[in-house]
């Protein structure tokens with residue numbers, strides 16, 4: 790089965806502190822903000838050229854309230870999202886493909902689950 794990587798609806802839910810993505814195939818993914826920030830793909834957070842990033846060796850629980858508060862979500866072209874976090878961090882570009890692979894539901898077999 791090929792999973793859709795095309796979102797039809799993206800919702801920032803401040804009450805639940807999670808982001809919801811409805812995919813073109815009907816699947817609904819719910820991302821707790823903390824999980825989303827922890828998987829920030831930018832070079833500073835995740836490292837580059839074999840160097841560990843700022844989040845290496847940390848746990849999602851180590852992130853501060855500010856770091857895990859989603860202020861805004863911008864679309865990058867037709868392929869990615871760029872969230873802005875309350876601590877000012879906004880360099881992470883999450884491709885839809887990455888987001889789909891991060892879906893924490895049991896069905897998707899997420900990389901984020903233990």
Ligand SMILES: [Zn+2]
Pocket residue numbers: 829830831832833834835878880881
């Ligand atoms: Zn980052």
Ligand SMILES: [Zn+2]
Pocket residue numbers: 816817818892893894895896897
């Ligand atoms: Zn899923």
